[in-house]
Amino acid sequence: MQFNVKLFAYFRDNRFKERLSEYPEGTTVEDVIRSLDIDLEEVGVLMINSRHCTLQQEPQEGDQLAIFPVVGGG
Amino acid sequence: MADKIFRVNMTDLTAKVEDVPEAWMGLGGRGLTSTVVAAEVDPTCNPLGSKNKLVFAPGLLSGTTAANSGRLSCGGKSPLTGTIKEANAGGTSAQLLARLGIKALIIEGQPKGDKWYNLHVTEDGVTINEETETLGMGNFKVVETINERLGAKTGVITIGPAGEMKMLAANISVKDPDNHIRSNGRGGLGAVMGSKKIKFISVEPTMNKVEIADPEAFKTANRTFAKALVDNPITQALAQYGTNVLVNIINEAGGLPTKNFTQGQFAGHEAISGETMHDTIVARGGKPKHNCHPGCVINCSQVYADMQGGYRTSGFEYETIWAFGADCCIDNLDQVAEADNILDDLGLDSIEIPVAFAVAMEAGVLEFGDGAEVIRILREEIGKGTPLGRIIGCGAGSVGRTYGITRVPVVKNQAIPAYDPRAIKGIGITYATSTMGADHTMGYTIATNVLGVGGSLDPLSKEGQVELSRNLQIATAAIDSTGMCLFIAFAALDDATCLPALIDLINARFGIGLVADDVTNLGKTILKTEHEFNLKAGFTNLDDRLPEFFKEEPIAPHNVVWDISDEAIDSFWDF
Numbered sequence: 001m002q003f004n005v006k007l008f009a010y011f012r013d014n015r016f017k018e019r020l021s022e023y024p025e026g027t028t029v030e031d032v033i034r035s036l037d038i039d040l041e042e043v044g045v046l047m048i049n050s051r052h053c054t055l056q057q058e059p060q061e062g063d064q065l066a067i068f069p070v071v072g073g074g
Numbered sequence: 075m076a077d078k079i080f081r082v083n084m085t086d087l088t089a090k091v092e093d094v095p096e097a098w099m100g101l102g103g104r105g106l107t108s109t110v111v112a113a114e115v116d117p118t119c120n121p122l123g124s125k126n127k128l129v130f131a132p133g134l135l136s137g138t139t140a141a142n143s144g145r146l147s148c149g150g151k152s153p154l155t156g157t158i159k160e161a162n163a164g165g166t167s168a169q170l171l172a173r174l175g176i177k178a179l180i181i182e183g184q185p186k187g188d189k190w191y192n193l194h195v196t197e198d199g200v201t202i203n204e205e206t207e208t209l210g211m212g213n214f215k216v217v218e219t220i221n222e223r224l225g226a227k228t229g230v231i232t233i234g235p236a237g238e239m240k241m242l243a244a245n246i247s248v249k250d251p252d253n254h255i256r257s258n259g260r261g262g263l264g265a266v267m268g269s270k271k272i273k274f275i276s277v278e279p280t281m282n283k284v285e286i287a288d289p290e291a292f293k294t295a296n297r298t299f300a301k302a303l304v305d306n307p308i309t310q311a312l313a314q315y316g317t318n319v320l321v322n323i324i325n326e327a328g329g330l331p332t333k334n335f336t337q338g339q340f341a342g343h344e345a346i347s348g349e350t351m352h353d354t355i356v357a358r359g360g361k362p363k364h365n366c367h368p369g370c371v372i373n374c375s376q377v378y379a380d381m382q383g384g385y386r387t388s389g390f391e392y393e394t395i396w397a398f399g400a401d402c403c404i405d406n407l408d409q410v411a412e413a414d415n416i417l418d419d420l421g422l423d424s425i426e427i428p429v430a431f432a433v434a435m436e437a438g439v440l441e442f443g444d445g446a447e448v449i450r451i452l453r454e455e456i457g458k459g460t461p462l463g464r465i466i467g468c469g470a471g472s473v474g475r476t477y478g479i480t481r482v483p484v485v486k487n488q489a490i491p492a493y494d495p496r497a498i499k500g501i502g503i504t505y506a507t508s509t510m511g512a513d514h515t516m517g518y519t520i521a522t523n524v525l526g527v528g529g530s531l532d533p534l535s536k537e538g539q540v541e542l543s544r545n546l547q548i549a550t551a552a553i554d555s556t557g558m559c560l561f562i563a564f565a566a567l568d569d570a571t572c573l574p575a576l577i578d579l580i581n582a583r584f585g586i587g588l589v590a591d592d593v594t595n596l597g598k599t600i601l602k603t604e605h606e607f608n609l610k611a612g613f614t615n616l617d618d619r620l621p622e623f624f625k626e627e628p629i630a631p632h633n634v635v636w637d638i639s640d641e642a643i644d645s646f647w648d649f
């Protein structure tokens with residue numbers, strides 16, 4: 001199964017902006033984050049297809065998973 | 075020495091110093107400006123006439139060593155919205171005014187002839203002087219001229235050519251520590267200052283210190299407070315990327331209004347994002363971190379450099395970058411930075427004007443994405459006060475009315491900023507009910523709707539949004555009275571030590587014993603005072619509505635419309 005992972009802010013450093021990869025069925029958002037060696041504590045916002053999601057959610061074929069650190073502005 | 079009220083009458087060109095009335099003692103910042111305006115300004119008056127007043131007030135903690143406490147509130151009746159208005163900004167003047175013992179500076183009346191004036195503020199009072207040299211000058215040149223005339227430490231509060239021409243989007247600018255400026259941006263208070271024929275106010279530098287009732291307690295509270303700010307991950311991110319880190323996240327959430335509010339995502343988002351901006355600033359040798367007043371420990375501002383590494387603009391905010399970028403479809407950060415710098419110099423609101431440009435683009439005045447033409451119009455039309463320049467300089471509503479456009483994103487004639495209320499519904503409640511027209515800073519539901527700060531609430535759901543906006547608007551009104559920058563709210567919402575420390579600071583400063591409920595009540599009272607003013611000015615609940623097109627035109631990618639009922643909106647005021 002393939003889905004797209006997008007990283008933002010400093011999560012991009014030494015990683016990537018966006019990558020389409022193959023994942024086994026049943027991969028959770030948390031699995032993806034761990035596989036990228038991102039500290040779960042630093043994760044702020046998660047979205048699948050522009051909707052907020054949880055760490056336990058399983059992205060599906062063709063989905064867009066966006067991972068943001070804790071950020072703010074205004 | 076007790077704080078004083080400085081009052082200037084521009085009709086007969088006199089100034090006096092008054093004691094602070096008992097009822098105003100516990101107030102500062104927005105709480106004070108709104109109280110003075112509600113007490114002294116006829117709500118039905120013409121905002122550009124002699125009956126309106128312009129009130130400046132440092133916050134309760136301004137002038138002290140408290141972190142982030144240097145914001146200056148400015149209030150009056152807004153010529154853009156017709157409502158009460160408070161705008162606050164950084165810069166060095168709030169701290170100077172507080173140290174001079176000035177609780178508020180109230181400017182009333184209007185001179186009869188064509189002469190212009192400047193006001194010079196010292197510990198002893200205000201002198202009114204005829205001004206000629208700086209007339210027609212942009213803000214940067216004004217600051218330079220005053221520095222030469224009165225010394226570089228002098229505080230400067232000024233209007234640019236837009237304020238002199240009484241454009242309704244004109245702002246009031248305050249000199250920052252680097253001789254650049256920060257602005258009391260929204261609602262056209264620069265036009266009010268222009269209507270009183272005041273080009274600038276200079277504030278004498280001082281070595282005075284603000285009196286602290288309990289210095290030890292103050293120090294302890296300030297340590298806790300500053301630590302809560304510095305340790306907060308969001309404030310850390312603000313230092314690295316500035317507020318513009320929001321472009322990508324709001325785009326991803328489908329709430330980035332694009333092409334005059336016809337789409338919720340912008341194809342060119344990467345080019346204008348906080349990530350790109352940060353890399354560009356670092357590569358060119360600008361400063362990714364910068365503060366708008368001494369004592370800020372968050373440093374969300376930055377100095378954006380041009381290709382040669384020279385100054386291009388600073389205080390380059392998400393909302394401005396969104397507006398020129400996504401809303402006008404200009405995917406070129408250098409052009410956006412240049413436009414931002416021209417707006418700073420002319421003294422114009424950098425949300426209202428780009429949103430007005432997007433409406434003008436829809437009207438065919440220029441093409442979407444034509445950054446070069448935007449820059450030309452800013453310099454040649456707005457800067458010179460041509461008819462087209464004045465139409466755009468009076469805001470998005472003015473452009474819409476002039477060209478017969480119905481998709482005009484305004485509430486109470488003030489432009490809606492960078493978050494689409496169809497896709498992020500809490501902010502729609504804030505736009506609709508704010509006492510000052512559409513303004514995200516009045517109740518920043520994005521924190522909870524999108525960023526997961528202060529809990530989380532689904533941005534597309536109708537439930538809970540009124541309550542969220544109400545709680546934030548109450549808290550914001552209180553924070554705006556302290557002299558604190560609103561960005562302390564990120565720490566305040568998520569760190570249990572932050573708000574108590576802030577209250578301890580106020581208590582130690584004045585030797586009083588406020589508790590959390592008092593602060594909430596202060597926020598409520600301010601909102602009600604402002605609302606009351608608006609009702610007397612002729613506004614009703616029917617003005618607390620979003621433009622029609624939000625209900626009728628679904629926005630991609632979520633294909634949603636604004637669907638919160640009028641009854642639900644009206645329930646906002648049930649407190």
Ligand code: SF4
Nearest residue numbers: 365366370372374559
């Ligand atoms: S966080 Fe930003 S806006 Fe707030 S005081 Fe600091 S530099 Fe100014």
